[in-house]
Amino acid sequence: MTDIAKNAPSPAWSLLSHNAAQLFYRLLAALLICIVLSVLSDAFLSLGNILNVLRQASLTFFIASGLTLVVLTAGLDLSVGANVALSACLAGTVIHQTGSPTLGILAGLLTGGTVGLMNGVMVTAMRIPSFIATYGMLWVLNGVTYWYMAGETIHGFPAGFRQIGSGYFLGLPIPVYLLLVFLAIGTAFAQRTVWGQEIYAIGANPVAARLSGIPVNCRLLLVYTVSGTMAGLASIIFLSRLNSAEADIGESLTLPAIAAVLIGGTSLFGGVGTIFGTFVGALILTLVLNGMNLLSINANWQPLVTGIIVIIAVWLDMRTRRSAP
Amino acid sequence: MKHRTSRSLALALVIAAAATQAHADGETIAVFTKNQTNPFFQTVRVGADNMAKSLNAKILHYIPTKPDSIPEQLSQIEDVVVKKPSAIVFIPVDYKAMVPGVEKINDAKIPVVNITDRSAGGKFVSFIGADDYSLGLETGRFLLKTLGGKGNVVIIEGVKGSLTNVDRVRGFNDALKENPGVKLLASQPGNYQRLQALQVMENLMQSNAQIDGVLAANDAMAVGAIEALDGANRKAQVIGINGTKEAVDAIKSGKLLASGDYNGFAQGCLGTMMAIRSLRGEPVIGEIVLKPTVITKDNYQPFDLSLEQRTCPSFDDASKLSAK
Numbered sequence: 001m002t003d004i005a006k007n008a009p010s011p012a013w014s015l016l017s018h019n020a021a022q023l024f025y026r027l028l029a030a031l032l033i034c035i036v037l038s039v040l041s042d043a044f045l046s047l048g049n050i051l052n053v054l055r056q057a058s059l060t061f062f063i064a065s066g067l068t069l070v071v072l073t074a075g076l077d078l079s080v081g082a083n084v085a086l087s088a089c090l091a092g093t094v095i096h097q098t099g100s101p102t103l104g105i106l107a108g109l110l111t112g113g114t115v116g117l118m119n120g121v122m123v124t125a126m127r128i129p130s131f132i133a134t135y136g137m138l139w140v141l142n143g144v145t146y147w148y149m150a151g152e153t154i155h156g157f158p159a160g161f162r163q164i165g166s167g168y169f170l171g172l173p174i175p176v177y178l179l180l181v182f183l184a185i186g187t188a189f190a191q192r193t194v195w196g197q198e199i200y201a202i203g204a205n206p207v208a209a210r211l212s213g214i215p216v217n218c219r220l221l222l223v224y225t226v227s228g229t230m231a232g233l234a235s236i237i238f239l240s241r242l243n244s245a246e247a248d249i250g251e252s253l254t255l256p257a258i259a260a261v262l263i264g265g266t267s268l269f270g271g272v273g274t275i276f277g278t279f280v281g282a283l284i285l286t287l288v289l290n291g292m293n294l295l296s297i298n299a300n301w302q303p304l305v306t307g308i309i310v311i312i313a314v315w316l317d318m319r320t321r322r323s324a325p
Numbered sequence: 326m327k328h329r330t331s332r333s334l335a336l337a338l339v340i341a342a343a344a345t346q347a348h349a350d351g352e353t354i355a356v357f358t359k360n361q362t363n364p365f366f367q368t369v370r371v372g373a374d375n376m377a378k379s380l381n382a383k384i385l386h387y388i389p390t391k392p393d394s395i396p397e398q399l400s401q402i403e404d405v406v407v408k409k410p411s412a413i414v415f416i417p418v419d420y421k422a423m424v425p426g427v428e429k430i431n432d433a434k435i436p437v438v439n440i441t442d443r444s445a446g447g448k449f450v451s452f453i454g455a456d457d458y459s460l461g462l463e464t465g466r467f468l469l470k471t472l473g474g475k476g477n478v479v480i481i482e483g484v485k486g487s488l489t490n491v492d493r494v495r496g497f498n499d500a501l502k503e504n505p506g507v508k509l510l511a512s513q514p515g516n517y518q519r520l521q522a523l524q525v526m527e528n529l530m531q532s533n534a535q536i537d538g539v540l541a542a543n544d545a546m547a548v549g550a551i552e553a554l555d556g557a558n559r560k561a562q563v564i565g566i567n568g569t570k571e572a573v574d575a576i577k578s579g580k581l582l583a584s585g586d587y588n589g590f591a592q593g594c595l596g597t598m599m600a601i602r603s604l605r606g607e608p609v610i611g612e613i614v615l616k617p618t619v620i621t622k623d624n625y626q627p628f629d630l631s632l633e634q635r636t637c638p639s640f641d642d643a644s645k646l647s648a649k
Contacts, residue, residue, distance in 0.1 A: 043532035052531060056524050143390060146360075151367030153545070153571045166556045242519050243552055244571060246545065248362035248392070252518050293528030296511040300485055 022265040022317065026280045029313075033287045041294040049290070051173055057286040058175040059237055061279050063253060064260040065186050066116075066230030068278045069223040071261050072190070073203045074270025075130035077224065079119060080231045081254030082141035087111040087235035088245035089145055092154035095239075101161035108239070109232040115141065116228015120221035130224075138254075145247045155244030165241025175237055179279075182230075186275035199223060203270025259306055260285055263313045272317075284309065352382040352411035352604050354597055357401065359418045360392030364569050365589045366416070369441065371632040372593025373414060379637065380601050385410060393418045402426040406433040412450075412600035413437040414593075420488070421445045436603050440596035441589075442488070451599040455587050455615040457489045460566055461496020461542075463617045464585035466503070468538050468564045471582060475506040476537030479529050481550060483517040483542040490517075493542045493566060510536065515546040522546030526553035539563040544572035544584055551580050568620050573628045576620060586618040586628065591646065594637035602640070613647045 037044040063080050070077045091108030095101055115137065122133035167174045190196040198219050202209045210216050234253075239245050264281030266273025285306060292302050356373045358366040370386055377384045387405065389397035398418045405413065406429055413435055417423035420442045427447030430437050439449040472478075480497050483490035494512070501509055510533050515522030522541060530536065530553065539554075539561050541547035547565025554561055565572050568586030575581035592615070599609045620628050627635070638646060 041532060046531065049528075049531040052527050056527065059520070146362055146390075149362075151361060151364040153364060153569065155548070155571050156574070166552070238520065241552070242523060242549060244519065244548065246362070246364070246519075249518070249520065252516065252521065289524065290528050290531075293511070293513055293525055294532040296513065296532075300514075 021320070023274060023277055023280065025316065026263070026265060026277060026284070026313075030280055030284050030287065033284065033291070037287065037291045037294070041291070043294055044291070049294075051176065053283070053286050053290050054176045054179065055173040056290070057279075057282045058179040059234055059241075060253075060256050060260050060282040060285060061179055062182065062230050062234040062237060063257040064264075064278045064282055065182060065275050066223075066227035067257055068186075068261050068264070068266050068273060068275055069190070069199060070130070070227045071203075071266045071268060072199050072270060072273055073220060073223055074206070074268070075123060075220070075223070076258075076268070077116075077119060077134045077227045078131065078254060079115065079134040079137040079141055080227065080257055081250030081252070082138045082145070083112055083115045083228055083231035083250070084235045084238060084253055085245070085247060085250035086115070086141050086145045086148075087232045088239045088249060089149055089154060089247065091232075091235060092157070092239055092245050095157055095161065096154060099158075101158060104161070104239075105236050108236045109229055112232020112235060113225055113229040116225040116231070117221065119228065120224030123224060124217040124220050142247075142250075145250075149247040151247070153244050153246045157240065157243055162240050162243060165237050165239070175241070178237070182233075183275065183279050190275055195219065195222070200271050203272075205271070256282075256285055256306075259310050262310050265313065265317055267317065281313075351380075352601060353385060354382055354412050354414060354600050355385045355387055355405050355408075355410040356414045356593070356597070357387045357398065358416050359389070359398075361388050361390075362392050365567055365587060368589035368632055369416070369593035369596075371635075372590040372595075372637060373597040374593075375590075375633075375635070376594040376597040376637045377601070380598070382411075382597070382601050384597070389418065395419050395422045398423060399426050402429055406430065406435070409433070409435065411435075411604050414596040414600050415439055415444070415449075416441045417444050436600060438596045438600045438603075440592045450603045451596075451609050452612045453592050453595045453599065453615070454613075455592070455617060457492035457566075457587075458496045458499075460585040460587060460617040461493035461540075462500050463496075463619050464564050464566055464583055465497040465500030465540055467583050467619045467621065468540060468562055469500055469504040469507055471562055472507065472538050474504045477508045477510050477533065477535050478538035478540060479510050479526075479533070479536055480512040481522050481525055481539065481541040481546045482512060482514040483546070485514050485516075490542055497540045497542075507538075515541070515549065517543050517546060519545040519549040522549035523553045526550040527557070530554075530557050530559060536561050541565045543567050544569045544581075547572065547581060547584070548575055551575065555580075568618070568628055570631075573620060573625050576622055576625050577629065579622065583619050583621045586620050588615045588618065588646075590632060590635055591615060591638055595643055595646075598637070598640065598643070610643055610647075613643060615646050 067077050087108045090111050091104045094107040095104035119134050122128045123130045198214045202216055260281035261278050263284055264277030288305055374384050387401045415437050424446035427444055431448050436450050438451045440453045482494050511529055513525045515525050539550045544565035544567045547563050551563050562582045564583045566585040568584045572584040602609050
């Protein structure tokens with residue numbers, strides 16, 4: 001386990017096979033939810049609803065995919081939601097003031113990435129535990145965003161920009177294409193590159209990783225910056241999809257993103273998990289909400305159901321991991 | 326918009342400026358609002374600033390940094406009791422939990438006016454508010470009348486269990502009872518959040534082929550529902566509540582049917598007016614529950630002005646604004 005990076009591929013593959021088993025159970029769970037919902041609701045299995053679910057899952061996935069890399073290193077990024085809010089508000093302002101969506105998108109990605117980099121600096125150079133560094137960052141970002149927006153809403157964006165979040169190409173929503181692209185890039189990066197494998201190694205055993213010559217701090221800076229940049233990307237999708245942004249949009253985004261990572265089988269202790277698992281996690285969360293809406297169930301139950309799913313998913317992981325050879 | 330330009334500049338220079346502004350000398354009025362995130366409280370604050378300016382008084386704003394934080398508002402009250410402003414205009418972050426705080430203000434003999442959410446206890450010079458139930462009822466009635474008393478509607482609720490949401494949704498439901506020809510397909514929560522309302526609406530459109538009307542418990546959710554309808558190329562009449570700038574723009578462009586105005590601006594104005602009048606020994610009105618205004622394409626013009634440009638009602642207007 002300790003020298004994954006040096007001795008790839010064989011230990012990495014054993015890690016993968018464990019991950020593969022975990023993924024299989026998760027897909028099975030998602031499938032089970034789908035079967036139950038399709039029996040209970042005629043509307044569920046329509047193409048429209050399936051695309052609907054995928055598009056809704058995409059926003060959670062963008063935030064959660066960057067977060068997955070952080071969690072793989074045994075860290076946590078609690079600032080993602082607040083980062084989305086600030087990035088969306090700044091990107092929206094730039095689009096309004098320059099009239100250029102391109103500059104706005106750059107502003108959003110740059111804001112998100114810069115916040116991520118600052119998180120990374122706090123974790124590496126200042127040696128602050130990631131949980132605390134990013135928790136502090138959450139408050140700082142909220143403060144800046146509230147002050148900057150002063151209770152206002154930025155709304156009304158050019159039609160071209162709106163296409164990113166609400167447009168279709170060949171019958172599929174554009175966020176779904178983005179989801180597939182980032183799922184592929186994320187999976188390839190984590191599983192098939194040396195850097196990706198080093199991230200797993202850092203999470204599995206940071207001391208061994210350092211001793212085996214992995215530039216731990218550089219990789220950590222990278223994962224926090226990627227997490228921040230993905231929050232920036234999510235802010236662009238949010239802005240173009242909702243056509244507006246206000247200071248408090250982040251609050252409801254962080255916890256579902258963390259839930260998607262955990263349901264997806266990534267361990268908070270680091271070193272175990274996949275981007276694809278996180279996608280399935282985001283999908284399960286979205287299916288639950290979609291099902292409750294379709295069936296008109298009192299949605300007081302939704303947070304309760306989500307909580308139970310998180311607990312069961314992690315419990316199953318712990319059990320299978322303990323029994324694994 | 327203008328303030329954001331200047332703020333962008335300030336932000337670029339990394340200058341953190343205090344939000345409190347002093348206007349003139351004279352009495353100092355401490356204004357307590359719940360948070361910096363909800364545009365409604367911004368309208369209250371601008372109303373208070375506006376009135377204080379015209380009466381030559383000074384406003385100090387107290388806003389919890391964590392939205393709606395009970396301990397933070399309590400400690401702000403403790404600060405204010407020490408600083409002793411001339412009077413206080415007060416919105417409790419929680420109408421029950423803040424009663425001990427109000428009692429502290431009463432003990433310090435600082436006159437206090439209660440606005441927006443009625444405190445469950447304590448002594449006040451005056452109460453100025455609007456009620457969520459009649460807002461829901463009147464705005465709901467307007468939608469159902471526009472639909473001709475028939476069709477399929479959905480309700481998108483705010484945060485389950487919050488006082489504003491319970492009353493607004495009760496108003497919606499009573500409006501529905503008056504229109505037995507209208508069918509309520511679903512009542513699902515969007516937690517006052519734009520994104521959640523959009524997703525709820527997308528989901529509801531999957532299971533309901535025909536939705537004629539949407540009753541949303543605030544404007545952000547109403548606009549979120551409109552985005553979902555637009556995305557699916559479907560049409561429905563949508564109403565919201567709060568009368569935000571965004572809602573007024575949407576009414577102007579014909580996307581939103583109506584928004585119930587909670588009159589935050591008037592509440593800020595009148596709360597400050599009553600506080601200053603009581604300090605100056607002038608008569609005050611003990612209770613004003615403002616009539617709900619349903620903003621539609623026929624009457625949106627006065628709401629289309631930026632907050633700073635709006636004018637506060639006069640004392641004579643105040644008594645006429647009351648629903649009673």
